């Protein structure tokens with residue numbers, strides 16, 4: 430992703446400020462299908478529509494800001510992942526990206542499994558009817574209550590993250606008279622982010638048990654001796670927003686090496702490996718994500734090759750995409766409140782939300798694009814920063830983008846690719862009311878998560 434300051438900004442042609450922008454797109458009204466949900470288009474009046482419904486109607490009916498989710502796109506992506514991985518592999522949707530009961534029902538209907546990492550996510554999954562055996566329970570510090578509930582309801586697997594947890598889960602399972610299916614999460618010495626991966630000798634982070642120094646082998650040794658556990662495999666998750674398969678290649682090779690060591694030492698071939706999630710999506714036109722079938726083929730080939738080399742039968746593979754399924758399916762719809770040109774710098778466009786509905790820009794320096802959604806415009810492109818209404822100068826939604834220079838209060842703008850880690854990380858900062866999630870499909874929109882009200886805020890404030 431090489432980005433360079435472009436000297437040809439039409440509005441501020443002499444002094445272009447520092448930033449990550451490239452040249453303005455040739456056509457500001459165009460909606461790049463890479464970053465927008467599949468049914469998004471413009472109607473004959475120029476307004477953005479999704480699932481056959483225009484944003485003006487959505488804003489009138491449901492208000493702004495709002496997350497607008499293309500249900501048929503979500504379902505299509507689930508099917509694409511399930512089809513790509515086929516019968517001999519399992520796809521677990523990572524619920525932390527965005528979870529609601531409607532989402533759980535879609536996953537269930539489309540044949541996906543579900544990762545949860547808290548009691549709250551487990552409750553949501555079970556309440557919406559996801560069979561417990563299709564749920565995996567994750568996390569580096571599950572409470573005793575969470576473990577007890579997961580074992581009691583019979584989740585398909587618990588992914589063990591520490592030596593203490595190996596003992597704890599076994600103890601709880603035994604007390605409940607059960608044998609819990611588990612995987613051990615290992616850190617393989619690979620960290621992948623976006624277009625690069627880094628192979629590190631030691632793992633300075635909180636997740637997993639290191640392969641290095643024989644720790645993971647020791648974890649397997651312990652898990653195999655405990656009566657409360659049925660060890661079904663090894664788990665590895667190497668990062669997020671990954672485009673380069675090289676990190677998975679190294680990760681799979683190291684996990685298979687461990688499987689071979691386990692076979693040599695214990696005479697046991699563990700039947701499963703989980704390669705985690707982290708597959709990247711297009712937030713801007715410069716990102717080029719891979720299709721699920723390419724990812725499935727690449728991962729399948731790597732595992733098959735490594736297992737053949739080690740003389741192992743190929744284990745059942747599972748993957749855990751979160752962002753890659755839900756991320757592209759939603760955009761955030763905002764109304765513009767103020768437009769403030771800063772001479773020689775850029776124009777600040779303030780919207781009726783901000784870091785409370787999208788913390789990713791402030792938290793990770795994430796990149797987004799934006800489009801004028803309620804109409805088209807032939808005005809010249811203008812370099813903008815889309816900011817929220819919070820009391821924080823880092824309250825930025827889109828750091829650098831172009832909007833038509835006639836953008837004005839009352840216009841609706843839309844930020845694409847906000848389906849993952851936006852509503853799920855939303856906050857009540859400044860007593861903001863968290864926006865609703867609208868599911869749109871075949872000309873109908875419905876609220877799947879409603880907007881918070883001031884009564885909701887006061888209900889928790891018990892004085």
Ligand SMILES: *Cc1c(COP(=O)(O)O)cnc(C)c1O
Nearest residue numbers: 523666669706707749750751752
């Ligand atoms: C976060 C996470 C995922 C999903 O990551 P995405 O980037 O949303 O695909 C999958 N597995 C584990 C263990 C995770 O922590």
